Amino acid sequence: MSRLVAAAIIGLTLAFSSRAADSPSPPTASDLASRLSALRQDGTSYVRLRMEIKGATNETLQLQIKQRRTKDSSEVVYQVLYPKERKGESVLLRKIGKQPASGSVFVPPNTVRPIDDLKEPLFGSDLSYADVVENFFAWDQQAIVGTDKVDGVNCQILESKPGNGERSIYGSVRIWIDERRLVPLRVEKYASSGQLLRRIDTTRVVADAGHHIPADLTVSGARPDSSTLLDGSRIKHNVTYTDSDFTIEGLKEIATPHTNSKK
Amino acid sequence: MTFFTFVTRGLTRRPVRTGLTIVGIAIGIAAVVGLVGISRGFETSWQTGMKSRGTDIVVSNMGRGLTPKPFSATVVERITPLPHVAETCALLVDLISVEKADMMIVSARQWGGFSWKNLKIVSGRLPNDAAERAVVLGKTAAEVLGKKVGDTLQLETEELAVVGIVDGGAVVEDGSVILSLPLLQEITGNQGKINIVDLRVTPRTTKEELTRLCAQITGLVPEARAVIAGDHIRDSQAYRMISAMSWGTSLLAVLVGVLGVMNTMLMTVFERTQEICVLLAIGWKRSRIVRMVLWESALLGFLGGVGGVLIGVVGVQLLVTTPAIRGLLEPELNPQFLVMAVAIAVVVGVVSGVYPAWRSSRLTPSHALHG
Numbered sequence: 001m002s003r004l005v006a007a008a009i010i011g012l013t014l015a016f017s018s019r020a021a022d023s024p025s026p027p028t029a030s031d032l033a034s035r036l037s038a039l040r041q042d043g044t045s046y047v048r049l050r051m052e053i054k055g056a057t058n059e060t061l062q063l064q065i066k067q068r069r070t071k072d073s074s075e076v077v078y079q080v081l082y083p084k085e086r087k088g089e090s091v092l093l094r095k096i097g098k099q100p101a102s103g104s105v106f107v108p109p110n111t112v113r114p115i116d117d118l119k120e121p122l123f124g125s126d127l128s129y130a131d132v133v134e135n136f137f138a139w140d141q142q143a144i145v146g147t148d149k150v151d152g153v154n155c156q157i158l159e160s161k162p163g164n165g166e167r168s169i170y171g172s173v174r175i176w177i178d179e180r181r182l183v184p185l186r187v188e189k190y191a192s193s194g195q196l197l198r199r200i201d202t203t204r205v206v207a208d209a210g211h212h213i214p215a216d217l218t219v220s221g222a223r224p225d226s227s228t229l230l231d232g233s234r235i236k237h238n239v240t241y242t243d244s245d246f247t248i249e250g251l252k253e254i255a256t257p258h259t260n261s262k263k
Numbered sequence: 264m265t266f267f268t269f270v271t272r273g274l275t276r277r278p279v280r281t282g283l284t285i286v287g288i289a290i291g292i293a294a295v296v297g298l299v300g301i302s303r304g305f306e307t308s309w310q311t312g313m314k315s316r317g318t319d320i321v322v323s324n325m326g327r328g329l330t331p332k333p334f335s336a337t338v339v340e341r342i343t344p345l346p347h348v349a350e351t352c353a354l355l356v357d358l359i360s361v362e363k364a365d366m367m368i369v370s371a372r373q374w375g376g377f378s379w380k381n382l383k384i385v386s387g388r389l390p391n392d393a394a395e396r397a398v399v400l401g402k403t404a405a406e407v408l409g410k411k412v413g414d415t416l417q418l419e420t421e422e423l424a425v426v427g428i429v430d431g432g433a434v435v436e437d438g439s440v441i442l443s444l445p446l447l448q449e450i451t452g453n454q455g456k457i458n459i460v461d462l463r464v465t466p467r468t469t470k471e472e473l474t475r476l477c478a479q480i481t482g483l484v485p486e487a488r489a490v491i492a493g494d495h496i497r498d499s500q501a502y503r504m505i506s507a508m509s510w511g512t513s514l515l516a517v518l519v520g521v522l523g524v525m526n527t528m529l530m531t532v533f534e535r536t537q538e539i540c541v542l543l544a545i546g547w548k549r550s551r552i553v554r555m556v557l558w559e560s561a562l563l564g565f566l567g568g569v570g571g572v573l574i575g576v577v578g579v580q581l582l583v584t585t586p587a588i589r590g591l592l593e594p595e596l597n598p599q600f601l602v603m604a605v606a607i608a609v610v611v612g613v614v615s616g617v618y619p620a621w622r623s624s625r626l627t628p629s630h631a632l633h634g
Binding site: 048050060062064081082083084087231233234236254255256257 | 359360361362363365415417419420422450451452
């Protein structure tokens with residue numbers, strides 16, 4: 001009898017140890033960052049969103065975003081559709097490899113100026129120009145620094161730091177990642193001194209093209225008593241753009257691009 | 264002293280406890296009225312919208328969203344020749360943020376289609392043709408957007424003229440921005456795409472023929488599904504989830520109410536042990552004691568139900584005036600539903616009273632001697 005019990009215990013131990021060996025090991029920080037980077041740098045897309053700036057003066061903007069992102073480059077155009085008096089205000093941002101991001105601002109009817117400081121706010125919101133063009137998942141230094149729950153969802157906390165030769169307005173970025181859905185639920189951006197500069201909370205996640213993406217975001221911390229809500233209303237992938245869409249001349253045109261597929 | 268004097272005296276003896284128990288049930292019933300009323304109202308709003316558009320069958324693919332998925336407009340050509348099909352009208356309907364409004368129904372209709380004909384002009388006019396860069400607004404949409412005839416409306420990249428305000432005869436229609444199909448297709452880059460085909464059948468088509476036609480269309484158009492108007496919203500996974508969540512949350516709230524009543528009635532039975540024993544001693548049957556306890560708990564349920572209905576109705580009326588919901592739906596708070604809510608409360612009361620009643624029936628006159 002005792003032999004039987006011992007055999008059963010050994011059998012169970014082996015079964016559990018082999019099962020443990022079969023189970024996938026948790027992803028490393030680099031794996032996690034590169035998977036998220038691949039999701040972000042996913043070709044061409046078109047996004048429509050509503051931006052509500054809450055602060056001393058409340059303002060609601062309707063924006064369209066044209067994006068062309070590859071593994072090594074990001075080109076984005078943000079354009080104001082509403083309100084009428086700001087319609088046509090546009091921002092072009094470009095970042096190639098580890099080179100610093102650059103860009104231009106167009107204000108109708110004819111004002112074009114280069115972007116000198118990526119810390120400047122995007123259309124007066126709590127987002128900076130750097131926030132919309134930088135891909136911190138592609139930075140060299142990635143580390144998992146803990147786990148936490150965001151609204152009851154288990155998250156891995158990924159810390160990204162720009163590596164040698166990479167320039168950013170931030171010293172580090174911490175991202176709370178829902179590992180199951182592979183979506184960031186919170187992002188905190190710090191100065192080199194460690195001071196929290198900006199916090200971005202995901203308030204709604206939607207399924208899109210087979211994976212999950214943040215649809216609504218709240219950005220805070222950039223200025224006292226101010227926050228910006230971003231409500232994404234539509235995203236289209238595989239949008240046909242031309243090179244001229246990402247030029248200063250392209251900034252002056254407001255048109256909805258045609259798509260190969262609608263999501 | 265009548266039987267019902269005993270029933271009411273049991274409840275009035277501890278007015279604070281009775282009052283709190285009633286509030287507990289009332290909150291549960293208010294949740295039922297509010298959540299279920301709104302989710303059913305969503306369905307009713309779309310059904311009424313369909314009726315006001317004069318639609319018998321809807322061809323769409325509801326999928327997981329609240330608006331249907333787009334498909335090719337050529338679907339209409341495949342449907343039109345089928346028997347019993349009198350008229351079709353292709354639509355592209357979307358829920359999008361417009362100007363400052365959070366979410367608006369934007370309903371683009373095939374120019375000349377029958378869905379235009381039921382719009383009653385309140386002011387202004389309908390667009391002159393499919394190409395005119397103009398919209399008409401349902402009367403609620405006009406209020407929400409703060410627009411009048413002659414204003415402009417920014418829709419995606421286009422600034423369109425508001426040429427008319429219309430009464431659509433249903434909340435969904437009144438809350439819509441309405442424009443011609445080719446215009447929205449152009450503005451949104453969805454040329455050749457629609458997501459709904461409204462279909463009118465020939466007069467005297469029977470229900471069986473309608474059902475058969477739906478099956479025929481669904482077979483012919485694999486990218487969409489044909490359902491009798493009003494049923495299509497039930498096809499939406501999102502709607503089914505909202506409905507299930509409404510009932511689930513409400514039932515949890517009601518369960519809390521059940522426990523509250525049960526606790527109150529048990530306390531009542533324990534406190535009145537001597538009284539019940541004396542009643543048994545003077546000849547009351549056990550069944551009468553059980554009935555007394557059940558009547559008390561039913562009365563608690565009834566009062567909680569009435570209170571809950573009042574709270575629910577007022578709450579919902581306040582809720583639908585909020586900018587996020589206004590113009591999108593009307594809650595279904597018809598008398599039958601409200602009576603059903605009170606009936607649920609009474610049943611909850613009776614069910615909660617079963618155990619305390621059983622406990623009271625186990626008493627004997629001798630228990631009075633033990634205090």
